[in-house]
Amino acid sequence: MTAAVFFGCTFIAFGPAVSLFLFTIAREPLRVIFLIAGAFFWLVSLLMASLVWFISVQISNKESVSQQKGLLIFGVVLSVLLQETFPASASSHHTDSILLSGLGFGFMSGAFSVVNILADSVGPGTVGIHGDSQHYFLSSAFMTMAIILLHMFWGIIFFDGCEKQRWLAVAAVVASHLLVSCLTFQNPQYVSSLVPTYVVMFFMGVWAFYTAGGSLRNLKLCLTCKDKDFLLANHRPR
Amino acid sequence: MFAVMSVSDSDEELYNERTALVPAQNPAVPSYRPDPELSPTEDSDSKMVPPEDEEEEPLKYGAKHVIMLFVPVTLCMAVVVATIKSVSFYSEKTTQQLIYTPFSEDTPDVGRRLLHSVLNTAIMISVIVVMTVLLVVLYKYRCYKFIHGWLILSSLMLLFWFSFMYLGEVFRTYNVAVDYPTVAMVIWNFGAVGMLCIHWKGPLQLQQAYLIVISALMALVFIKYLPEWSTWVILGAISVYDLVAVLSPKGPLRMLVETAQERNEPIFPALIYSSAMMWTVTMANPADGQRSGTGGVKLGLGDFIFYSVLVGKAAATGGDWNTTLACFVAILIGLCLTLLLLAIFRKALPALPISIAFGLIFYFSTDFLVQPFMDNLANHQFYI
Numbered sequence: 228m229t230a231a232v233f234f235g236c237t238f239i240a241f242g243p244a245v246s247l248f249l250f251t252i253a254r255e256p257l258r259v260i261f262l263i264a265g266a267f268f269w270l271v272s273l274l275m276a277s278l279v280w281f282i283s284v285q286i287s288n289k290e291s292v293s294q295q296k297g298l299l300i301f302g303v304v305l306s307v308l309l310q311e312t313f314p315a316s317a318s319s320h321h322t323d324s325i326l327l328s329g330l331g332f333g334f335m336s337g338a339f340s341v342v343n344i345l346a347d348s349v350g351p352g353t354v355g356i357h358g359d360s361q362h363y364f365l366s367s368a369f370m371t372m373a374i375i376l377l378h379m380f381w382g383i384i385f386f387d388g389c390e391k392q393r394w395l396a397v398a399a400v401v402a403s404h405l406l407v408s409c410l411t412f413q414n415p416q417y418v419s420s421l422v423p424t425y426v427v428m429f430f431m432g433v434w435a436f437y438t439a440g441g442s443l444r445n446l447k448l449c450l451t452c453k454d455k456d457f458l459l460a461n462h463r464p465r
Numbered sequence: 466m467f468a469v470m471s472v473s474d475s476d477e478e479l480y481n482e483r484t485a486l487v488p489a490q491n492p493a494v495p496s497y498r499p500d501p502e503l504s505p506t507e508d509s510d511s512k513m514v515p516p517e518d519e520e521e522e523p524l525k526y527g528a529k530h531v532i533m534l535f536v537p538v539t540l541c542m543a544v545v546v547a548t549i550k551s552v553s554f555y556s557e558k559t560t561q562q563l564i565y566t567p568f569s570e571d572t573p574d575v576g577r578r579l580l581h582s583v584l585n586t587a588i589m590i591s592v593i594v595v596m597t598v599l600l601v602v603l604y605k606y607r608c609y610k611f612i613h614g615w616l617i618l619s620s621l622m623l624l625f626w627f628s629f630m631y632l633g634e635v636f637r638t639y640n641v642a643v644d645y646p647t648v649a650m651v652i653w654n655f656g657a658v659g660m661l662c663i664h665w666k667g668p669l670q671l672q673q674a675y676l677i678v679i680s681a682l683m684a685l686v687f688i689k690y691l692p693e694w695s696t697w698v699i700l701g702a703i704s705v706y707d708l709v710a711v712l713s714p715k716g717p718l719r720m721l722v723e724t725a726q727e728r729n730e731p732i733f734p735a736l737i738y739s740s741a742m743m744w745t746v747t748m749a750n751p752a753d754g755q756r757s758g759t760g761g762v763k764l765g766l767g768d769f770i771f772y773s774v775l776v777g778k779a780a781a782t783g784g785d786w787n788t789t790l791a792c793f794v795a796i797l798i799g800l801c802l803t804l805l806l807l808a809i810f811r812k813a814l815p816a817l818p819i820s821i822a823f824g825l826i827f828y829f830s831t832d833f834l835v836q837p838f839m840d841n842l843a844n845h846q847f848y849i
Binding site: 255256257259260263264266267270273274276278280281284295296299300302303306310335338339340342343344346363366367370371374407408411412414415 | 524525529531532535785787790791794798801827831833834838839841842845847849
């Protein structure tokens with residue numbers, strides 16, 4: 228594993244998110260604070276899920292591999308549900324905070340999933356020497372990128388749904404989050420986990436775009452540089 | 466607040482100051498009547514804002530100050546973590562200990578180890594208390610020359626000796642051969658410019674950079690020479706001390722800040738990180754003072770040091786990035802909350818308690834609970 232793998236995977240995983248940060252968030256101090264607050268709340272939800280998982284592992288049979296795997300799956304589901312309840316309980320009238328806590332969630336989630344892997348990729352070793360997949364790093368990086376962007380889209384749709392009492396949207400967010408997490412249970416068959424995840428991400432992205440007030444007309448104006456305001460950066464409540 | 470420290474054989478003095486967060490505008494003290502020209506600079510900001518955003522304006526103004534402290538704290542922590550992860554010298558086990566933590570933690574017995582760490586903490590905290598009280602007494606009786614001499618000696622040692630050691634270890638890690646004349650020139654320039662910037666005049670950003678660097682160096686020394694359990698207990702104890710020293714009426718740090726405000730002098734620039742330019746020391750009449758566009762928030766260097774010690778120790782033990790990240794976010798959120806309280810109460814506040822409390826909670830919980838969970842998830846490549 229070389230520096231190329233390290234840098235490549237880092238940029239794949241964090242590229243879109245960091246560019247979003249630089250272009251829309253870095254200039255506004257308040258947004259940075261909301262981003263970090265979002266990251267903090269994700270951490271707290273993860274902590275609670277880990278606590279439950281840890282306790283359940285201690286009382287279970289540590290020898291049985293399938294039981295441990297089952298407990299892990301339970302932990303994943305619980306963690307997803309907890310992550311969705313946290314933004315719901317944090318009420319805020321500031322629309323910026325909502326988008327940014329979604330991105331903060333994404334950053335932290337992506338970081339926690341991939342940073343250790345990236346750190347290992349700098350050191351010596353051979354990928355998949357025991358017969359595991361050789362594409363471990365690359366697939367982790369792509370998965371992380373999808374997850375970060377998905378968190379942001381989910382944040383937008385979730386809060387818009389909460390604000391306008393569109394519970395179907397909220398339920399769809401929770402369901403798709405569970406779906407994506409459960410898809411990862413199929414790793415290392417990457418085709419069956421990555422491809423559907425990207426499809427979900429694309430749909431969520433389009434949905435979030437329209438929820439945030441975008442339209443084909445706006446998009447055209449933006450791309451032909453006729454629109455002075457970037458859509459998300461100047462989102463105003465209707 | 467000073468702490469004197471000894472490294473193995475030599476008896477060197479360092480300073481490790483920690484006062485509290487001080488709001489930009491010194492609150493009115495009974496013995497000093499504020500001059501109308503010293504009205505808060507927020508007015509100049511809000512004049513340029515359309516009326517409907519007025520309620521958002523204090524929020525944005527406060528947020529700017531929070532970011533003005535987030536950036537240096539993040540930089541200091543980043544320098545410390547980068548060093549710990551690359552230069553193995555600072556995370557190696559060493560049998561040398563400071564004379565302030567004489568009890569060794571080499572025993573396998575848990576109870577004994579705990580006892581030793583508590584005793585080490587007691588000694589360290591009492592040394593810190595004594596030094597702080599000494600500083601306040603000297604300041605009260607206007608022994609400025611003595612204090613300045615002490616500060617100059619401490620920063621001399623940090624800027625020359627510790628940075629020389631640091632440079633040596635970095636070269637050793639990357640196996641770079643550098644000749645002594647080059648090193649002498651580099652260290653001489655670095656140290657001399659640092660002394661000028663910190664104790665005399667210099668561009669604000671250069672002064673800020675130097676303060677960050679010396680805080681990082683100091684934190685690295687603590688990380689290397691404090692035994693593991695003692696570090697955690699000391700962090701906890703020093704937060705409690707900070708709380709008491711800044712908030713209680715007879716607390717030494719509170720007296721220091723109040724005396725400085727009464728005399729309308731800035732607290733020694735060598736001990737405090739200032740996010741914006743404040744008055745120069747040599748002015749007599751407050752009205753003559755030069756002010757920068759916006760007042761800034763100040764954070765004591767000791768706060769930088771102990772934040773970095775927490776994150777650095779998290780990075781050094783276990784080698785796990787999740788724990789480091791969690792502590793980093795926890796400390797930033799604690800700092801944010803502290804600044805919020807500062808905006809509400811408008812007086813000097815201790816910056817350590819909330820951040821260190823969050824940092825410690827997140828360190829231990831991430832290390833024991835989250836880490837096994839995330840490890841298992843990463844093994845199977847499950848994502849949450």
